[in-house]
Amino acid sequence: MTADEQKRAAGEAAAELVEPGMTVGLGTGSTAAWFVKALAARNLPVRGVPTSEATATLARSLGIELIDLNDTGTLDLTVDGADEIAPGLALIKGGGAALLREKLVWAGSYRCVVIADAGKVLPRLGRFPLPIEVVAFGHKSTAARITALAWTTGIIADPVLRTSNGAPVRTDGGNLIYDLPCGAIEDPAALAAALNDLTGVVDHGLFLGLAERALIGTDRGVVTLYP
Numbered sequence: 001m002t003a004d005e006q007k008r009a010a011g012e013a014a015a016e017l018v019e020p021g022m023t024v025g026l027g028t029g030s031t032a033a034w035f036v037k038a039l040a041a042r043n044l045p046v047r048g049v050p051t052s053e054a055t056a057t058l059a060r061s062l063g064i065e066l067i068d069l070n071d072t073g074t075l076d077l078t079v080d081g082a083d084e085i086a087p088g089l090a091l092i093k094g095g096g097a098a099l100l101r102e103k104l105v106w107a108g109s110y111r112c113v114v115i116a117d118a119g120k121v122l123p124r125l126g127r128f129p130l131p132i133e134v135v136a137f138g139h140k141s142t143a144a145r146i147t148a149l150a151w152t153t154g155i156i157a158d159p160v161l162r163t164s165n166g167a168p169v170r171t172d173g174g175n176l177i178y179d180l181p182c183g184a185i186e187d188p189a190a191l192a193a194a195l196n197d198l199t200g201v202v203d204h205g206l207f208l209g210l211a212e213r214a215l216i217g218t219d220r221g222v223v224t225l226y227p
């Protein structure tokens, strides 16, 4: 199977978890898109809360009713992709620059299920550069403080401003993304806590203790992982 076929299998398996009447968080990225398509194909009476403008556009085009996070109360289930999945279902997310809305929707959900191809599962986080969302004002100053903070957690690296076609990438919230090439992250919780405390950082792509299970597309079918 190709990685995309594995993503599709995981997305379709996750759509089977949805029940009529649920309010469902809709993730962002190519794997989440397979979930959204499979969910739409089931034609259930559900309401979706999109984690990005891109996902909102896709879901709307497929006829899924959308609802604003402000109007939902707690969501029943969120299904989303990830860039890396390590033991304990520690995740790196944000490769699609949607990490803030994703984390907000995840935080508002009873259950969060991560879906991915087998290549995303690793013994340790850090091969994928960690996305960090920062406010645009003074972002170079914030980046310098991220470098200093990373050193204190044993990571010798400079964050790289994410660009596309020569221009800085803007998130749906109008912020910027810096990617921190961490290498192995020895203590993800310590790094997450330090980033949470850094002025100018809006949020980061470490999703720890949030996923209740992972559905991984593999050549031997969809495998379920638990924390």
Ligand code: 5RP
Residues within 6 Å of the ligand: 027, 028, 029, 030, 031, 032, 080, 081, 082, 083, 092, 093, 094, 095, 096, 097, 098, 099, 102
């Ligand atoms: C977007 C994300 C995505 O879930 C992550 O980048 C995985 O993307 P894909 O399913 O396309 O591999 O976190 O911000």
